[in-house]
Amino acid sequence: MCRPPANVSIRFYAELNDHLTAHQQYRTLEKPLLMPTNAKDVIESFGVPHTEVDLILVNGASAGFDQLVSAGDRVAVYPVFESLDITPEVRIRPEPLRETRFVLDIHLGRLAAYLRMLGFDTWYQSCASDRRLAGISAAEHRILLTRDRGLLKRSMVTHGYWVRNTESRRQVPEILARFDLYGAIRPFSRCMACNALLQEAVKDDVRNLVPQRAAKLHNEFRRCPNCGRVFWQGSHYRRMQSWIRDLTPGLRNLPPLTSNAGIC
Numbered sequence: 001m002c003r004p005p006a007n008v009s010i011r012f013y014a015e016l017n018d019h020l021t022a023h024q025q026y027r028t029l030e031k032p033l034l035m036p037t038n039a040k041d042v043i044e045s046f047g048v049p050h051t052e053v054d055l056i057l058v059n060g061a062s063a064g065f066d067q068l069v070s071a072g073d074r075v076a077v078y079p080v081f082e083s084l085d086i087t088p089e090v091r092i093r094p095e096p097l098r099e100t101r102f103v104l105d106i107h108l109g110r111l112a113a114y115l116r117m118l119g120f121d122t123w124y125q126s127c128a129s130d131r132r133l134a135g136i137s138a139a140e141h142r143i144l145l146t147r148d149r150g151l152l153k154r155s156m157v158t159h160g161y162w163v164r165n166t167e168s169r170r171q172v173p174e175i176l177a178r179f180d181l182y183g184a185i186r187p188f189s190r191c192m193a194c195n196a197l198l199q200e201a202v203k204d205d206v207r208n209l210v211p212q213r214a215a216k217l218h219n220e221f222r223r224c225p226n227c228g229r230v231f232w233q234g235s236h237y238r239r240m241q242s243w244i245r246d247l248t249p250g251l252r253n254l255p256p257l258t259s260n261a262g263i264c
Helices: 014-019 039-044 109-117 130-139 168-178 203-209 212-217 237-247
Strands: 007-012 029-032 055-058 061-063 074-078 102-104 143-146 160-162 199-201 221-223
Touching (some): 007 014, 007 039, 039 074, 109 168, 130 143, 168 237, 203 221
Antiparallel strands (some): 055 061, 055 074
């Protein structure tokens, strides 16, 4: 008589439960194993991307993604810790990137525009394939932001985050809080169209590139050195300023020059 495979017991903690179905959340789960399987595959079989895991305990001992898990083992999986000191244990995530830069999947175009408006280096193309996104994340050391958990399971992705909110304006504070970026905001310093850092422009040099009314009313301009777009304190200025101030109450001194461009 064939014996049924024994189970491995696994429990996910804190926000990792966001990836589980309602009946799986905040409880110990059982998974049958026909043969020893590495911890990464076991964890991701529940829909939890490895990029959001910071600590694995197998039978109470720290383990890496490549450790084999066997039937009868007990596995505890923890997210990135912000305040809890776990130095005696083995963190399995790579060190934080020296510079916070992002690459976003094709469904996060509005979020990309908002992040650029706040001054964050954000790579985005509306037609980029999953393979290219993962490759850019790895090659350029960018944090991959996506609503596709499958994309985060690609082995080459070391820094990534599954965006929980579906509405773009709610996604912005989620990202700022998750990566503690409030102090790094530099509004209106990047081109919202192509991501390049803006440069100051002499009015006479751009006079013929802007509407006649803008040239008459404004004296300060910036220009994108990459795509050539010209930016000035246009009609969307107060609305965008108000939104940024509501988003970041502690940020009082916004730069005087913004763009007339809307959120695309």
